[in-house]
Amino acid sequence: DVKVTQSSRYLVKRTGEKVFLECVQDMDHENMFWYRQDPGLGLRLIYFSYDVKMKEKGDIPEGYSVSREKKERFSLILESASTNQTSMYLCASSDTGLTSNEKLFFGSGTQLSVL
């Protein structure tokens, strides 16, 4: 089974802190994604990556950056956390190919609270 592991299940940070959310997948997938999930809004794409050292903005990239130095690891960075970034963050991966992007394998999520 594909496993996507997010390093923390719950995280509490203070406004202005730099926050790192880590995600690791074990199936040699090319593509990795970061979403945030908010009640009533579904999932919204923050950033994604189709290759090592490659990144593309999703629908809501403001206030976030990402890093993909190794194929299996995709990090989401909040440069200066704000209260409106309190959310559930979901990492996902998928294999190569346009339609393969459509079957995503998700981690269990990190619930981030910014106080």
Place this chain on the structure above:
Amino acid sequence: AQSVTQLDSHVSVSEGTPVLLRCNYSSSYSPSLFWYVQHPNKGLQLLLKYTSAATLVKGINGFEAEFKKSETSFHLTKPSAHMSDAAEYFCVVSDSGSGNTGKLIFGQGTTLQVKP
């Protein structure tokens, strides 16, 4: 632009009764449509997928969905609900087509409650 609307934010059924979760989509192209399920404290999991083959798609755990182009709908159904079906369900459309990236666009989610 593609979009998807889940018509109910919360659905409650009794165990053993049918389930209907409603989804309407908007797409300029022949869409790919999906249902994902999220059980509490678990990652999202693909339930089923429609990609212009048969309009009635069967998924895991007894769920199925029917693509109706005339109604722009892709409702999820199950004949008999089980307690383990309680979860959040997301209807999803892919923007693949005409050079798009195949990015997934998620609906707002429907929480299914199953009462004993």
